[in-house]
Amino acid sequence: MKRQPKGTRIRLLLAAFAAATPVAYGFFWSEVRGRGTPDGSSIEVRVPEGATSLEVAGVLAAEGFIFRPRVFDAYVRLKGQGRQLKAGRYEIPRGASYSYLLKVLQTGSVVTTPLTIPEGLRVPQVAERLAAYVGDSTATVLAWLTDPKRIGELGVPGPTIEGYLFPETYRFAEGVGIPVIVRAMVGRYKAFWGTEERARAAALGLDEREIVTLASIVEKEVRWGEERPVVAGVYWNRLERDMLLQADPTVQYALGEPRARLLYRGIDSVADHPYNTYTQPGLPPGPIASPGAASLHAALHPADHDYIFFVARNDGSHEFSRTLREHNNARNRIRLARESAER
Template identity: 50%
Template sequence: MPALLLLLALACTGEGTGDPVRVHVPVGASFSQVADSLEAKGIVRAAPLFKLYARATGDAARVKPGTYAFRAGTGWKTVLHSLVSGDVLTDRIVIPEGWNLAGIAPRIAALTGQDADSILAMLTDSARARALGVPGPTLEGYLYPATYTFPIGVPADTIIARMVNTYRAVWTPERRARADSMGLDEREVVTLASIVEKEARIASEMPTIAAVYHNRLRIGMPLQADPTVQYALGVHRERLLYAAIDSVADNPYNTYRNRGLPPGPIASPSARAIDAVLAPDSARYLYFVARPDGSHVFTRSLAEHNRAKAAAQRERAAARNAAPRADTTGTP
């Protein structure tokens, strides 16, 4: 009996030694299975006694599934505390603002161990979009950009649903009411917000960029939004030449050739971009051109726009000329 008490005392305490060892607790696993797995990996000793101890404390029925990490010889009390509290290993995934499904899919795939193409197929599945209550044929625009933490081994379905639910939390009754008052539905707001997100390099300019597009829509002028053409092309180009625009002339996302909004979002917009669409600047600008520093010059007439564009080109040329050049002469 003294030897047994000594064993129990030693087994219940201690931080363990060596490198952490991972143990996966499947959904529905019995505590007996969990204890045997822990013993097989050298984490606990005397599994039969460990099972009795866990049942005596009431912890055997409260273990949570997931992937855990313990050192060999970790005390029973410590192990059970982790298993009961669900102190599982986690991974983090960052979805930047303005990313589209083609960019998001590989990040989800890296977390789940699946290939990116299979994840992209899930994200573009119309049945899934309907099941998640998304107002469109795919999830483009509705995976909210944020930093997420998930337990290791979480299925892709859970990740995707969490991202859509986070978007849903952003689409508040107040924002919906504001959209209704403007004569816009949810998909139209998200579509325009995704364009604003892609155009803006400075967040404070979002309401003004949104105003330009609202003004163009109001007078029936094509949006002529470069990001929509790049979406149609499937690649990003720093300079969008007319040849590239013409190469996707029949694509519904070509807003140089088609009036009105494109069929749907081109990326996942932030709450700031959504709010910019719902509360645009009151300015009557119809044009804007990007400067080298990422800011924009906004103008009302085509003549003003052409002058601003020429000035921006001169700024870019001056910046290139001022940039230090590598010494190609060599050294003696």
Template identity: 40%
Template sequence: MKIARNTALRAAWHALCALGRRSVRTRGAHTPLRIAGSPRSKRRPSRRIRWRWRALGLMLVLAIGGVGAAILSLVTPREHAAAARVITIAPGTDARRILHRLAEEGIIAHPLPVLAYLALTRQGAHLKAGDYRFPSPISPLEVIRRLIRGEVVTEKITIPEGLNRFEIAELIARLPIRDADRALEFTEDASLIRDLDPQADSLEGYLFPDTYTYTPSTSARDLIARMVRRFRAVFTEEDRARARALGFTVREIVTLASLIEKEAKLPEERPLISSVFHNRLRRGMRLECDPTVLYAALLEGEEDRIIHRSDLARPSPYNTYLYPGLPPGPIASPGREALRAALYPASTDYLYFVVDGTRQDGAHRFARTWAEHQANVALYRRAQARLSRPSP
């Protein structure tokens, strides 16, 4: 039985093999039939299959090389000739247009690798508008980082305490910003301060002295508006309440602070000078403040200069030698400490002050009576005479 079973199995196997050979001949020489359990064919792959594998391998090598070259191009610093130029990216500019602009300027070699990087990292929407400078050399990746961080070009301008709006406009007119030549015109826009000072006919006194940043895209109007916003931030609601408690309007306090700012040369003297003005106002005395006379001359087209006796008779409402009380409005931009001094004067009974002729730092001598004041004036004049006397 066992021999017969083996003989039958061999016969079946040969029959299947014969069937397979016929099927192969029917389907073609290049389509071998695999029979389960049969020995693996040792025939080599066809030439077409080998070429396909070779092409696939070559494409893979080229792809890896291309990716490597793209990565290398992203991190390699590139020399360019636009380092001194300001590149302005307008608000709303998409990543593709930004990169094409950078390529046109020569800052990046080609936008495609950078676009691919932005697409993969999903950072294309995070590029910020503004004015930029890109040093040379710089890598495209560093360019992108600067655009994402918004590292725009900024310059600074410092407005000192005590400048009037004409002087501030002159400083702004020298800046490389938009509409710089219209700065003085913009200081006449009293609408920016109308709620605080309904009587204002300009921004005199409200252009807060501080350090401000700007870019080439900044306009003179924007810079001036920022100065007004800074004043609002410094002169708080608490300060307005204090002004009301003293019986002053915001305009009157700013006006008084501007006089203090122009007179005081030493910070510690601001509250003392303020006390003199407060005391004289309470008594209905003329303030007799020299800077107001010079401001009156300025409004009539005369340049800033030393005061002359004839100026004391100038028929201007700003002439505090001629008219009692405060002048019609501020004569300069007071700083924080001058505003505070106007609101919180020192507690004194001083009515007069004059420059201390024995010192060279701008200090003053204060007096309670006219006689004391005249003695201080005589001391000042003797000191001036000694200084003007020619050396032997």
């Protein structure tokens, strides 16, 4: 005998049910319309992993969405969705109908919470935020992030995962683990690199890792967004002239901890470190933090100028100079202004 399509079977069953018991049929559809009066509020519902449709119905009944779990269970089975209800935490409006409940539970439209990773964080700082988000220890998360095999698993240029955890606000469902979160962050980083970006990097004669490294230095140097391309231009000019970059953030990275003021003895203490751009030529081996899209764009499109020095003013902006004499004059002027303000 030819099997009837699912929709036809449902209509036939309901028609037979209606003909046999009109009162029961009316009751069934009254139940299906949902319980309670919509008032704009929502109720949190948690569906456990592996719950049957009847067990899910019990949860909904306990929260006041339906009257009778077995009726909802029958409705779900008639729709052929008995095994399609997804676990998770949901926010469901009061007075939701059976059809709405089934759609939400079938599609897994669970509640998500935001995770914000600001620009310029280093891996240990990212690990702290991830650990707090998933409820794990920072040490455990940091050990996972710094495992050398992550480079191959995630397909990033290396030499570590530093620089490739893209800063942004993400949203994840409850219970999502570190691997899923990190893959989303690295995926967002990879999405930045389109055909145009790769062509631009090639035109500059830099590879992907070098662009991200330069962008990470810019990210750590700049507080005023409009200065990003200008600072990138300074470093680009120094690279072209085979000058040492002398970027303070790279020394801070080599020291392993931030310092309010970088002194010469701090620079000398890591003189042989590959990230010390006061002593080592060219760009360091890899990124020193996670640059955002604006800093990556600045690294790909450095401003065209002839500045080779800059010094930070008291407000976080920078004064740019073309010669060492101009630079020293600017440093002295800013230092005197700082000392005067501190008196």
